[in-house]
Amino acid sequence: MLDLPLLIGQVFNGFSVASLVVLAALGLALSFGLMRVINMAHGEMLMLGGYLAYLTFLVVPGPLALLVAMPVAFVGAAAVGAVIEVSVIHRLSSRPLDTLLATWGTSLILQQGARDVFGPIGVSVTAPDWLNHSFAIASGPLAGLSLPATRLFILLVAVVVLAALGLFIAKSRIGLLVRAVNQDRMMAAASGINVRQVDLAVFCLGSGIAGLAGVVLALLGPVTPSVGQSYIVPAFLVVILGGLGSMVGTTIAALILGLVSALSQIFLDVSMSQVLVLVFVIVFLQFRPQGVIAVRSRALEE
Amino acid sequence: MKQATGLLTGALLATAAFSVGAHAEGTVKVGVLQSLSGTMAISEVTVKNAEMMAIDEINAAGGVMGKKIVPVVEDGASDPAIFAQKATKLIQDDKVATVFGGWTSASRKAMLPVFQRTKNLLWYPVQFEGNECSPNIMYSGAQPNQQIVPSLKWAEKAGYKKYFLIGSDYVFPRTANLILKKHIAKDGLKTVGEQYVPLGGTDFSAVIAKIQAAKPDIIFNTLNGDSNVSFFKQMAAAGMSPEKLPVMSFSIGEQEAQAMGTKLVQDSFAGWNYFESLPGAANKKFVADYQAKFGKNAAITDPMVHGYLDVYAWKAAVEKAKSFNPDKVRAAAVGLKIASPMGDVHFAQNQSLVQTAYVGKLQPDGQFKIEWKSDGAIQPDPYDPVAFPNKSCKLH
Numbered sequence: 001m002l003d004l005p006l007l008i009g010q011v012f013n014g015f016s017v018a019s020l021v022v023l024a025a026l027g028l029a030l031s032f033g034l035m036r037v038i039n040m041a042h043g044e045m046l047m048l049g050g051y052l053a054y055l056t057f058l059v060v061p062g063p064l065a066l067l068v069a070m071p072v073a074f075v076g077a078a079a080v081g082a083v084i085e086v087s088v089i090h091r092l093s094s095r096p097l098d099t100l101l102a103t104w105g106t107s108l109i110l111q112q113g114a115r116d117v118f119g120p121i122g123v124s125v126t127a128p129d130w131l132n133h134s135f136a137i138a139s140g141p142l143a144g145l146s147l148p149a150t151r152l153f154i155l156l157v158a159v160v161v162l163a164a165l166g167l168f169i170a171k172s173r174i175g176l177l178v179r180a181v182n183q184d185r186m187m188a189a190a191s192g193i194n195v196r197q198v199d200l201a202v203f204c205l206g207s208g209i210a211g212l213a214g215v216v217l218a219l220l221g222p223v224t225p226s227v228g229q230s231y232i233v234p235a236f237l238v239v240i241l242g243g244l245g246s247m248v249g250t251t252i253a254a255l256i257l258g259l260v261s262a263l264s265q266i267f268l269d270v271s272m273s274q275v276l277v278l279v280f281v282i283v284f285l286q287f288r289p290q291g292v293i294a295v296r297s298r299a300l301e302e
Numbered sequence: 303m304k305q306a307t308g309l310l311t312g313a314l315l316a317t318a319a320f321s322v323g324a325h326a327e328g329t330v331k332v333g334v335l336q337s338l339s340g341t342m343a344i345s346e347v348t349v350k351n352a353e354m355m356a357i358d359e360i361n362a363a364g365g366v367m368g369k370k371i372v373p374v375v376e377d378g379a380s381d382p383a384i385f386a387q388k389a390t391k392l393i394q395d396d397k398v399a400t401v402f403g404g405w406t407s408a409s410r411k412a413m414l415p416v417f418q419r420t421k422n423l424l425w426y427p428v429q430f431e432g433n434e435c436s437p438n439i440m441y442s443g444a445q446p447n448q449q450i451v452p453s454l455k456w457a458e459k460a461g462y463k464k465y466f467l468i469g470s471d472y473v474f475p476r477t478a479n480l481i482l483k484k485h486i487a488k489d490g491l492k493t494v495g496e497q498y499v500p501l502g503g504t505d506f507s508a509v510i511a512k513i514q515a516a517k518p519d520i521i522f523n524t525l526n527g528d529s530n531v532s533f534f535k536q537m538a539a540a541g542m543s544p545e546k547l548p549v550m551s552f553s554i555g556e557q558e559a560q561a562m563g564t565k566l567v568q569d570s571f572a573g574w575n576y577f578e579s580l581p582g583a584a585n586k587k588f589v590a591d592y593q594a595k596f597g598k599n600a601a602i603t604d605p606m607v608h609g610y611l612d613v614y615a616w617k618a619a620v621e622k623a624k625s626f627n628p629d630k631v632r633a634a635a636v637g638l639k640i641a642s643p644m645g646d647v648h649f650a651q652n653q654s655l656v657q658t659a660y661v662g663k664l665q666p667d668g669q670f671k672i673e674w675k676s677d678g679a680i681q682p683d684p685y686d687p688v689a690f691p692n693k694s695c696k697l698h
Contacts, residue, residue: 006515013507120343122528124563127539134541144514148539151507220539221504221532222562226340230504265508270499271471273508 005137005145010262016151018258019158020220023213025235025242025250026165027081027206033245034182034202036096037089040103042235043228044110045207048080049073049214050223051114054123063128066215070157073211080110081207085200093199107228114225122224131219154216161209162251169247178202182245241281243291252292257281330369330626332357332616333376333392335403335413340380341502341527345605346405348557349427350375351596352606353402356613359591366617367624374398380502380527382412389416389424399626400425402612405605406501406526407431407474414439423628425612428605429552429575431477432684435695438628440615440635441654442608444575445682446481446689452659453550453573454485454522456674462520462548464494466513468533469524471498478524478552481689488688494518499525504532510540513547523551530554534566544570550661555603556668564668574604575657576644577670588643601668602643608655611642615649636698647679652695654682 024046031037056069088106092098127150136146169175180188181198189195217227238257242249260280264273285291334353336346357371365371374396376388385404392398393416401417402425404410410426417424417438429444457465465486469475479496486493494516497509513521525533530553537543550571556578559567578589578601588610593600615635620626623634636649650656656679662670685693 003515006511009511009514010508013511016507017505115339120339120347121561122344122531124531124561124566126563126565127535132539134539136541146514146540148536148541150536150539217504220535222344222528224341224343224528227504230502262508269471269497270503270505270508274500 005142006266008142009145010266011259012147012151014259014262015255016155016258017262018254019155020213020217021231021234021238021258022251022254023158023161023209023216024231025238025254026161026247027210028235029239029242029245029247029250030202030206032239034178035089035093035199037093038096038100038103039089040100040232041084041107041110042206042210043232044107045077045081045210045228046214046217046231047110047114047223047225047228048077049211050125050218050227051118051123051214052076052211053215053218054125054223057125063130066128066131069215070212073215074208077211077214078204078208081204082200084207085203089203090196090199111225118225120225122222122227124222125218127219150219154219157212157216161212165209165247174198174201237281241284241291243293246291246293249291249293256292328369329372330366331372331374331396331398333389333396333398333401333403334373335376335378335385335388335392335401337380337405337409338377341529342380342405344528344561345526345553345558345603346378348601348603349405349605349609352592352610353613355592355595356610360613360617366620378403378409382406382408385409386412386416389413393420393422398422400616400628400631402427402609402616404428406472408472408501410439411473421628423632425616427608427612431474431481432686433477433690435652435684435697437632437653437697439653440612440632440649441682441684442612442615442649443605443655444657444659445654445684446478446686447683448575448657448659448680449573450478450482450552451485451686452676452680453552453661454482456661457520457550458489458491464492464517464519466495466516466518466521467493467524468497468499468509468521470501470503470526470529472501474526475524479522481686482522484688499529501529502527503529506533506536510536510542513542514540518547520548520550523549524553525551526553530558531562531566534562538566544568555605556601556670557603557606559664560599560601560668564664564666568664568666570664571661571673572664572670573659573661575659576604576607577660577662577672578602579662579669579672580644582643582645584641584645585643607643611640611644611647614642615640633698650682651698652682652684653697654684656681
């Protein structure tokens with residue numbers, strides 16, 4: 001018989017994994033949707049966020065370090081994102097394959113930079129005490145179920161970021177410009193929108209969100225120069241599965257992947273469940289190559 | 303430099319330059335091959351440091367047979383394929399006399415064919431799963447009967463009845479757990495779960511849910527590298543710190559504990575053949591020398607000491623054999639007494655080290671308190687009699 005607390009625990013874990021992946025993937029989805037750029041250095045924005053969190057925890061000890069670290073990592077990663085956009089991506093804007101290689105090179109440079117500055121051995125961030133407990137259910141049919149506060153916090157961060165981003169795109173003036181450029185770059189430019197600035201803003205935003213993801217990652221694991229590498233593949237996976245460039249699609253895809261992975265792990269090893277996830281994505285794309293949500297955009301149709 | 307000249311003056315001269323490379327001008331090249339990047343860097347960077355320190359010490363005292371040792375350091379990058387590639391490069395291009403290195407069994411298995419083909423010799427510093435017997439490797443790390451099995455017997459005596467096995471998904475944890483399971487079953491106890499996570503994996507949510515459902519008395523942990531950080535962090539977040547649910551680890555030493563933050567792994571157990579806290583003048587001197595070189599807070603671990611003593615064992619064997627030839631060196635190494643921070647040790651007929659097993663418990667100061675020690679040094683046995691009956695290893 002299937003253990004009910006284990007099942008519910010795994011559904012929760014699925015949401016938890018999804019919340020991490022969605023934070024890592026949003027930036028990719030944004031920049032791909034808008035600029036058709038495959039940014040291989042996106043994982044390094046996570047890494048950067050993690051190291052910025054580590055530094056913040058050194059400078060600002062105490063229970064509020066985490067809350068300080070989040071804006072610091074957001075701004076820091078966004079700033080580095082801006083440098084990459086201006087110096088590399090913009091200059092190769094109409095050459096997708098070259099961007100792929102150039103951003104991969106940037107990723108290697110950033111990894112080696114972190115290795116030289118912080119050493120090859122990872123650094124560790126200790127979760128503040130107010131996150132260091134779990135909500136355990138001691139009796140009833142769900143006895144044995146326990147929800148760690150850290151994971152609830154990460155879930156909360158993901159929900160807040162998604163809501164804020166959704167509002168930002170739907171309601172703000174910059175959001176309007178982003179939607180316009182997304183729908184038709186040429187027309188938007190012709191009607192006087194500074195497409196260049198919109199690109200830069202969106203890229204910074206995406207990098208900043210990845211920086212935030214780096215902070216919450218640091219609560220669960222070590223921060224190492226190569227930490228971004230273990231999240232970039234799942235992030236690309238959900239961007240593709242979600243329908244290239246769609247935020248809603250990316251979110252749904254992250255949930256699907258998180259749940260498939262977590263639920264299959266009730267019966268399977270982690271390695272086997274990863275195989276299953278990839279097989280699932282391949283089969284899914286066979287029947288629905290456009291992904292969960294098909295984006296109608298002239299940028300993607302050309 | 304030599305290589306550059308060789309390229310300039312043509313292939314013929316280059317070949318000539320390489321062929322004398324190993325012994326020219328009163329020097330001898332050796333390879334040092336550890337992961338300086340990737341998930342295993344947390345463990346292997348310091349092993350490289352210890353190996354380099356031994357080389358420096360030997361050079362300062364006059365070298366090996368009057369020749370200065372020139373180390374060629376390569377980064378295996380936590381990737382078995384790169385280990386094999388770098389080992390080939392060290393032996394064929396750099397013409398090293400021998401190689402010190404490796405950590406994961408996956409890296410050793412990948413390098414093994416290279417060493418057999420080139421008839422070179424690898425000095426391997428880490429405890430492993432046994433079930434291997436190659437003339438081209440000196441196995442200085444513990445065999446299963448010198449680490450994991452004694453640690454299990456200790457846990458059984460301590461009254462733990464239900465065991466949960468967790469490991470990285472590669473040959474060492476899989477084989478080690480196979481051996482553990484057979485012993486646990488034979489001794490009438492229960493394995494309540496067995497889980498693997500890919501090397502470098504960071505998500506333990508499902509594993510932790512299964513641990514909560516299985517309710518073990520103790521966890522036997524063969525995770526390697528910085529996955530351990532994620533595991534202990536997520537265990538602590540789920541309210542199962544080592545203080546509440548005991549964990550016995552086989553790849554966490556003083557260095558890993560320090561890098562992870564001692565608070566996170568405090569009170570967990572570890573099985574090794576060396577702890578920094580061991581008594582003895584030789585150990586005190588080694589610790590003091592290392593810390594003088596790498597900082598007063600530098601932690602010392604079992605594989606570091608094995609890497610260090612491997613260099614001295616090679617030196618002693620070369621001088622006994624009066625040759626750098628790997629076959630003569632390995633023959634000379636067997637039975638040769640080597641002074642080390644662990645005391646005097648020697649290699650047995652199967653090219654594995656005879657050594658004592660310890661179980662330690664991690665204290666808040668980052669040192670292990672010795673909980674148990676085996677009754678004298680244990681003869682190494684690559685083939686566990688319960689898991690692999692009727693197999694034996696004879697190399698000399």
